Amino acid sequence: MKQVISLTVNTDDIDLVVEPHRSLLDALRNEGGMTGTKKGCNVGECGSCTVIMNGIPVNSCLVLAVEAQGADIVTIEGIQDSPDEPHLLQENFMIRGAAQCGFCTPGFIVAAKALLDENPTPTRDEIRFAIAGNICRCTGYTKIIEAIELTAEQLNAKQTQEA
Amino acid sequence: MKHSNVEHEKLRNTVIGTSVKRTDLLDKVTGAAQFTADIPLPNLLYGRIKRSNVAHALIKRIDTSRALALPGVKAVLTHENVPRVLHAGSPHPRSASCTKDQYILDNKVRYWGDGVAAVAATTEEIAEEALELIDVEYEELPGLFTVEEAMHPDAPLIHDREPGGNLVLPPVTFARGDIDKGFAEADIIIEGEYEGGRPTPAYMEPNAISCQWDANGNLTVWISTQTSFMVRGIMAEVLGLPLHKVRVLVDHMGGGFGAKQDLYQGEFLCALLAKETRRPVRVEYTREETFLAGRSRHPVKTWLKQGFKKDGTITARQATMVFNSGAYGSHGPGVTNVGTSGLLSLYRCDNIHLEGKCVYTNSPIAGAYRGFGVVQAYYALDIQMDEAAVKLGLDPAEIRLKNAVREGDIAPSEHPVIGHGLEDCLTTGVKLVDWQALRKRPRDTTGPIRKGWGIGCEMHGSSAYPGIKEQGNAIVKMNEDGSAVLLTGTAGLGTGAHTALAQIVAEELGIKFEDVSVVHGDTDIVPWDIGAFASHTTFMGGRVSQMAAAEVKRQLLERAAKILETEPETLEVSLGVISTPDGRTLTVREAVAPTLGVPAPQFVGSATYHPTKSYSFAAHFVEVSVDTETGFVTVDQVVPVHEIGKVIHPVAAAGQIEGGIQQGIGHTLYEDYQIDLKTGRSLNANFVDYKMPLSMDMPPIHTKILETAPDPGGPFGAKGVGEDPIVAIGPAIANAIYDAIGVRFRHYPIKPEEVLAALESQTA
Numbered sequence A: 001m002k003q004v005i006s007l008t009v010n011t012d013d014i015d016l017v018v019e020p021h022r023s024l025l026d027a028l029r030n031e032g033g034m035t036g037t038k039k040g041c042n043v044g045e046c047g048s049c050t051v052i053m054n055g056i057p058v059n060s061c062l063v064l065a066v067e068a069q070g071a072d073i074v075t076i077e078g079i080q081d082s083p084d085e086p087h088l089l090q091e092n093f094m095i096r097g098a099a100q101c102g103f104c105t106p107g108f109i110v111a112a113k114a115l116l117d118e119n120p121t122p123t124r125d126e127i128r129f130a131i132a133g134n135i136c137r138c139t140g141y142t143k144i145i146e147a148i149e150l151t152a153e154q155l156n157a158k159q160t161q162e163a
Numbered sequence B: 001m002k003h004s005n006v007e008h009e010k011l012r013n014t015v016i017g018t019s020v021k022r023t024d025l026l027d028k029v030t031g032a033a034q035f036t037a038d039i040p041l042p043n044l045l046y047g048r049i050k051r052s053n054v055a056h057a058l059i060k061r062i063d064t065s066r067a068l069a070l071p072g073v074k075a076v077l078t079h080e081n082v083p084r085v086l087h088a089g090s091p092h093p094r095s096a097s098c099t100k101d102q103y104i105l106d107n108k109v110r111y112w113g114d115g116v117a118a119v120a121a122t123t124e125e126i127a128e129e130a131l132e133l134i135d136v137e138y139e140e141l142p143g144l145f146t147v148e149e150a151m152h153p154d155a156p157l158i159h160d161r162e163p164g165g166n167l168v169l170p171p172v173t174f175a176r177g178d179i180d181k182g183f184a185e186a187d188i189i190i191e192g193e194y195e196g197g198r199p200t201p202a203y204m205e206p207n208a209i210s211c212q213w214d215a216n217g218n219l220t221v222w223i224s225t226q227t228s229f230m231v232r233g234i235m236a237e238v239l240g241l242p243l244h245k246v247r248v249l250v251d252h253m254g255g256g257f258g259a260k261q262d263l264y265q266g267e268f269l270c271a272l273l274a275k276e277t278r279r280p281v282r283v284e285y286t287r288e289e290t291f292l293a294g295r296s297r298h299p300v301k302t303w304l305k306q307g308f309k310k311d312g313t314i315t316a317r318q319a320t321m322v323f324n325s326g327a328y329g330s331h332g333p334g335v336t337n338v339g340t341s342g343l344l345s346l347y348r349c350d351n352i353h354l355e356g357k358c359v360y361t362n363s364p365i366a367g368a369y370r371g372f373g374v375v376q377a378y379y380a381l382d383i384q385m386d387e388a389a390v391k392l393g394l395d396p397a398e399i400r401l402k403n404a405v406r407e408g409d410i411a412p413s414e415h416p417v418i419g420h421g422l423e424d425c426l427t428t429g430v431k432l433v434d435w436q437a438l439r440k441r442p443r444d445t446t447g448p449i450r451k452g453w454g455i456g457c458e459m460h461g462s463s464a465y466p467g468i469k470e471q472g473n474a475i476v477k478m479n480e481d482g483s484a485v486l487l488t489g490t491a492g493l494g495t496g497a498h499t500a501l502a503q504i505v506a507e508e509l510g511i512k513f514e515d516v517s518v519v520h521g522d523t524d525i526v527p528w529d530i531g532a533f534a535s536h537t538t539f540m541g542g543r544v545s546q547m548a549a550a551e552v553k554r555q556l557l558e559r560a561a562k563i564l565e566t567e568p569e570t571l572e573v574s575l576g577v578i579s580t581p582d583g584r585t586l587t588v589r590e591a592v593a594p595t596l597g598v599p600a601p602q603f604v605g606s607a608t609y610h611p612t613k614s615y616s617f618a619a620h621f622v623e624v625s626v627d628t629e630t631g632f633v634t635v636d637q638v639v640p641v642h643e644i645g646k647v648i649h650p651v652a653a654a655g656q657i658e659g660g661i662q663q664g665i666g667h668t669l670y671e672d673y674q675i676d677l678k679t680g681r682s683l684n685a686n687f688v689d690y691k692m693p694l695s696m697d698m699p700p701i702h703t704k705i706l707e708t709a710p711d712p713g714g715p716f717g718a719k720g721v722g723e724d725p726i727v728a729i730g731p732a733i734a735n736a737i738y739d740a741i742g743v744r745f746r747h748y749p750i751k752p753e754e755v756l757a758a759l760e761s762q763t764a
Helices: A024-031 A088-095 A105-118 A124-130 A142-162 B004-012 B025-030 B065-069 B124-132 B147-151 B179-184 B228-239 B266-277 B287-292 B332-342 B374-392 B396-403 B421-433 B435-440 B497-509 B537-564 B588-592 B650-669 B724-741 B752-763
Strands: A003-009 A012-018 A050-053 A056-059 A072-074 B045-051 B057-063 B073-078 B100-102 B115-121 B135-140 B172-176 B188-196 B208-213 B219-223 B246-249 B281-284 B300-308 B314-326 B352-360 B449-462 B472-478 B484-488 B516-519 B572-574 B577-579 B585-587 B604-609 B614-627 B633-643 B704-706
Touching (some): A024 A050, A050 A105, A056 A105, A088 B025, A105 A124, A105 A142, A105 B025, A142 B650, B045 B124, B045 B287, B065 B073, B073 B124, B073 B266, B115 B124, B172 B332, B179 B314, B208 B266, B228 B246, B228 B266, B300 B374, B314 B332, B332 B352, B374 B396, B374 B449, B374 B724, B396 B449, B421 B633, B449 B537, B449 B724, B472 B497, B484 B537, B497 B516, B497 B537, B537 B572, B537 B585, B577 B588, B585 B588, B614 B724, B633 B650, B633 B724, B650 B704, B650 B724, B724 B752
Parallel strands (some): B045 B281, B219 B246, B484 B516, B633 B704
Antiparallel strands (some): A003 A012, A050 A056, A050 A072, B045 B115, B172 B352, B188 B300, B208 B219, B208 B281, B300 B314, B572 B577
């Protein structure tokens, strides 16, 4: 029996009609039409489906859609501050070669966003740990770590400047 | 502009050699990029494949009635109702790799996981349930899981085809000089058996296919493939369609690393399900299926014997390589030829005899995977070079330099090597790490950790010549505002290939990078392409794009010369401005603008290029730590030195090297896709049990790229880089482990329990 769930996705309040056994990942992709969140394994092993749920990064393939009732969700489609300007993380992922095939990239950027929201001055090891649940097969991770590190520095410099 | 590389570009007045922003990335970082499974199709049905749970058997009976009765099931296919057309899984035209040994569905299964039926249903859950309702009765045959079992004279035949004896192809041999004389001249002889496991590419995007037919019987296929024209060709052949009725589309793809060159059964089944139901169907492999029915590297056993003079000179080399092809031929012939013939080179030797075999077994299918045969060959060769250095009391760097392949030596492609790339990599690396000081460093023998350094070398060809007589095509056309469009058939696996091609076109044509767009991924529109593999996309696709751009430039300058009242040969064009020797200028936009109301003609250039092969080189210097209490090996740092000719996009080139090292560390220390050797059942078809390096496992990588041996066969002298890094890293790690603990491993992956056992037997 399908159920209606109400949740906030990227600041929009939406209703989705889902089967009770549906994952949040499938609900976002199929019912919500937001395919930026990727299905790399569907069993919580690769991190490609990472979204921020109530401030915490989660594998959306391991969350039942009905568990997201009332939740505040941020997906890769909601990372940008404005449609015309990529987030600094996205900009640095492009410039630093932190994305190649791009399939794991949404998961990494969302995981990095959750890290920087929580800890604006992460050490290199904290960055490595924050993305330890995300698999990338193209880059060797170094450029991803550098892109996140650079973003943290730039965001902090910007904040200092503004203060 | 906020990017420093733009200033750099202006100073050098050139587009190549700068890390322009890749054109595919904005869509990828914002989630807008559509991969195959992201493409919405109204009225979509979900296709799933039922896979065998026995490794070798005949299907006696297959009953689909219960599945068909399930509400929501729209079609069920078995070997009884699909076309029976024998075809190759790796259908490169004019290729030695073409092994016709598979059907869409057969009445025989050859490995645990072989597809036996397919279902289309209104939801994924119903499709899944329907698979369970298909009853299959098997008559089991003896399973042959090792090459020894399969080559036994009494072994049953997995395929009934030539040359028999469960061989995929007749044994290949490569010989040079006089092997007996060579061994007679040797002061010492070293002989060993080396073994390679079964790593898999583990691309992040699982295989996905969608198919839709229109009312006129035209088939559209959306697919994650490296070889869209091969998919078109073989699907047309097997489904009995003319080529113009099959349109293959691929935009972004989530990695392939070689494996997404094959036809996997799913393409045909998806098309047939869509045809039968008259609805679009998507077949999306699960992660487990990408292991079960994917393509791994060929497991290998290499016997290698070499003779050496006291000074390290190699006098003779003899080897036998036996590759395990698994249940189907796939790229077996190519891997056998490329791998075995790889031993002709890297280190010079006048007396060589090599034999290569490729054997069917009831194991997972081995196919094309980054480093294709060469990973296996040079793992053995470069470990044995280290063994020779130890036995002769020579410096491992010295013995490599002494024997390193040089300019003019005949490469495995049968062409002379250009430049001294390998020597340059070795001498540069020796300086970078201060190898001489490392050799003399005091060893810390307190505590459980032992540290060691090792070297691994490689050479790798761009293009699959001579195994495949390759061909690249390109069309470049100029718009009426002076911008240009490149039409290319080459696929973008994620390397940034289309950006590199756009850079090359901009450079050749003399316009800005931002003024070039690239059309790709639609077989109805772009020129034919053999596919993206063999490290040849920038080399061949880049060169032919440059050729097509040069033709447009010729047409452009002819018109500009008339306007400027001069000869076209005197004109220069750069970054959108045409100039005469006496300083007069005309923008490209002005040159193509209408004159007296008459528009400029369509400037268009098309080109075809048949490359041979260029070789890139690398030497990797690696430091490892071995924990003598746990057996665990950690890679502490890698200093990879690569010679790749002209670098088109430095960040993307470095990205290939770092990513290749990541996969190579995995192969050498952790990754092995395993089956139960009694039943053939898959044991670790998931990312928890199949261990790959994660962010916590990766060491610092200090990449050095050299441009000292450019190849005229590539655009502006550029050569390939995609496969090189994964080849050199393996032996470098194995040699570093030897340096750390004095234990010589001749196989991969080198697992902690093996390290511990070896240390125990060392002290016993």
